[in-house]
Amino acid sequence: MDHFLYRDGRLHAEEVPVSDIAAEVGTPFYVYSTATLTRHFRLFDEALEGVDHLVCYAMKAASNQAILKTLAGLGAGMDVVSGGEYARARAAGVPGDRIVFSGVGKTRDEMRMALEGGIRQFNVESEPEMRALDEVARGLGVRAPITVRVNPDVDAKTHAKIATGKSENKFGIPISRAREVYAQAARLEGLEVVGIDVHIGSQITELEPYRQAYEKVADLTRVLRADGHDIRRLDLGGGLGIPYERSNSAPPLPVEYGRLVRETLGDLGCEIEIEPGRLIAGNAGILVSRVIYVKSGEGRDFLILDAAMNDLIRPAMYDAWHDIVPVIEPAPGQEPRPYDVVGPVCETGDTFAKGRMMPELAEGDLVAFRSAGAYGAVMASEYNTRPLIPEVLVHEHQFAVIRARPSFDDMINRDTIPEWL
Numbered sequence: 001m002d003h004f005l006y007r008d009g010r011l012h013a014e015e016v017p018v019s020d021i022a023a024e025v026g027t028p029f030y031v032y033s034t035a036t037l038t039r040h041f042r043l044f045d046e047a048l049e050g051v052d053h054l055v056c057y058a059m060k061a062a063s064n065q066a067i068l069k070t071l072a073g074l075g076a077g078m079d080v081v082s083g084g085e086y087a088r089a090r091a092a093g094v095p096g097d098r099i100v101f102s103g104v105g106k107t108r109d110e111m112r113m114a115l116e117g118g119i120r121q122f123n124v125e126s127e128p129e130m131r132a133l134d135e136v137a138r139g140l141g142v143r144a145p146i147t148v149r150v151n152p153d154v155d156a157k158t159h160a161k162i163a164t165g166k167s168e169n170k171f172g173i174p175i176s177r178a179r180e181v182y183a184q185a186a187r188l189e190g191l192e193v194v195g196i197d198v199h200i201g202s203q204i205t206e207l208e209p210y211r212q213a214y215e216k217v218a219d220l221t222r223v224l225r226a227d228g229h230d231i232r233r234l235d236l237g238g239g240l241g242i243p244y245e246r247s248n249s250a251p252p253l254p255v256e257y258g259r260l261v262r263e264t265l266g267d268l269g270c271e272i273e274i275e276p277g278r279l280i281a282g283n284a285g286i287l288v289s290r291v292i293y294v295k296s297g298e299g300r301d302f303l304i305l306d307a308a309m310n311d312l313i314r315p316a317m318y319d320a321w322h323d324i325v326p327v328i329e330p331a332p333g334q335e336p337r338p339y340d341v342v343g344p345v346c347e348t349g350d351t352f353a354k355g356r357m358m359p360e361l362a363e364g365d366l367v368a369f370r371s372a373g374a375y376g377a378v379m380a381s382e383y384n385t386r387p388l389i390p391e392v393l394v395h396e397h398q399f400a401v402i403r404a405r406p407s408f409d410d411m412i413n414r415d416t417i418p419e420w421l
């Protein structure tokens, strides 16, 4: 249930006809549903009811401040992976003690910024990072709360570019070396060990990899406590997948995930943090685009849209599938036909779908890419000097532009010409 439904033959975002937004904002654009964001956050929150927990939304999935504010208002914390994200979360009103800082390459400047501004914890990913953080914290006369991200060496059975929990990935420290690393951390005066962190990847569609990882974390908790460390917090990462293709079987639900967390870690008396991104934002957003031309090729028809790979890169980058539906509901009984759905960018990679069965479409028609809320707008670029497309947030019958489309001048004037030219 994602609140993008046909009503009276027109696709709506909550109570707002998508075509009304298109008429006012122009295409292409992203539109998010407040009700869907809220529902998904609550599903996670409720899945851990009765356990001391904090849902830290992984804001890299969709980081517009209006989205952050919506979620923070429901009690969400944030998982940030850069100084920019930290600043954005704070600007959206998220208190520092609800922000966890992840990522393999935190710089000293980023560490200082978070320590001065307030931070719940750093999820440290290597020994050099640990030493740098210790130095920065001592310089400021504070102690940095940390977990160490352990790499449990499990196969998350997801796309290679988004698997993070195998020993060959760059993330975390091998779990086999955890005791040694925690012993080192305990000797550093600028650090305060508060727990363990693990995150095994993204778009994970079964629970088994989580079970394997969390059982290892449970064992490690007991071992580290026996070594004298105060392990009181477990950050379990994010990664639960969403059904991109409606015809496919559905990934596990947050409630089932919550049950697994209780089963594997519930008796340790730890505070639990989880970091879902995609499952909160993914189905809460669609990308709306207009057909520029229908071009007949040899043995195939191309649907040339005004959206391109620079607006939504997931198909080009991860071979990702997005359902693409017409904004005007097709008449019943209309025979679908195959289209290659492409954008205007000068690369063959600018292809959203090949041979996709769709109702017949014509120049000027609107289409919507479903499940485009996560890793959509945030990964957009201005390749081909195409402006970043607007983001719109819907709340019941209201909608607001939450990021405006820049003008050509806005884009061009960011360049500066050296005076010798």
Ligand SMILES: *Cc1c(COP(=O)(O)O)cnc(C)c1O
Residues within 6 Å of the ligand: 058, 060, 061, 079, 081, 102, 103, 199, 201, 202, 203, 237, 238, 239, 240, 275, 276, 277, 278, 279, 374
């Ligand atoms: C990307 C990321 C997440 C979120 O992953 P999703 O698949 O969007 O849920 C959580 N934690 C960390 C450390 C990440 O890098």
